[in-house]
Amino acid sequence: MTTPVLICDDSNFARKQMARSLPDGWDVDITFACNGEEALQAIKEGKGEVVFLDLTMPVMDGFETLANIKSQDLNAMVIVVSGDIQPEARQRVKSLGAIDFIKKPINKNKAELILKEFGIL
């Protein structure tokens, strides 16, 4: 079954890097978003069963996006992918409902490990 995957990051380079880091052979339909607002819209349209979410973004950052996903009870498994590696950022995103946190720069192994750990893959 094809999994709708949403990649949300304000950087085009980071979005491409994330897309390239998805495991080979994983049957996905990828949608891209440049900020939290676009991400919420895409999730509501069913395009984000699995979401890779950046934190530092204009318009709506990752923390606010997570808070919205939680308060609106949207159906999405969110993995935060961020350069903000402070312990508190990690705790905050977990408490806001993110299933895990990946440090940037992303690589294929990390993405695959986490997807397997949560039974997504």
Added chain:
Amino acid sequence: MNPTLNVTITEDQRDCYQEISNVAMGQAADLLARLLDVHVILPIPVVNLLEVNELRMALSGIESTDSVSGVCQGFIGNGISGEALLIFNDASFGDISKLLKYGGELDNSLELELLMDVANILIGACLRGIAEQLDVVFSQGHPIVLGQHVNLAELINANNYRWTKTLAVEINYKIEGFDINCDLLLLFTEEAIEALNTKINFLLDD
């Protein structure tokens, strides 16, 4: 120096520099957060290709009327050279001194010690983060004090730049719940931009 050197960066390259800076500044902020036991508010790095004399105008994190202190440190490696500047709003020193628990009266020499210690951490970590991603190694020079309790123009003019155009990365750090504001600037030389663009193109084409 070749006066006809005409360097440019494309939008894709600018985006890539911004993302690389974003990752590096996060690593630096993590060290600072652990040192001070605080949460550092991370900005979106601002990447600009500009004339050195436009630099003061381009800085968004620090007001031109603020009283500031700053240090700079040169770096070089793999044909890429530049300078890193750390500029503190002087109002920050009271809170930094408390957080670092240095004690003693907050005079010029204590402020200088705080400035040097934070610069050492932030500049070192940020350069390391960038070098790792570009697969280069930077050697760092000795830090030089640009000035204490001066305005931004005086501070920037204190540094006599030998190049005219620069690729400038501005990272404005603030600390949650404290009156601490500093600007970390990475200025790459004109000659470095070409070497950097080559590195960046590898990443973009990957």
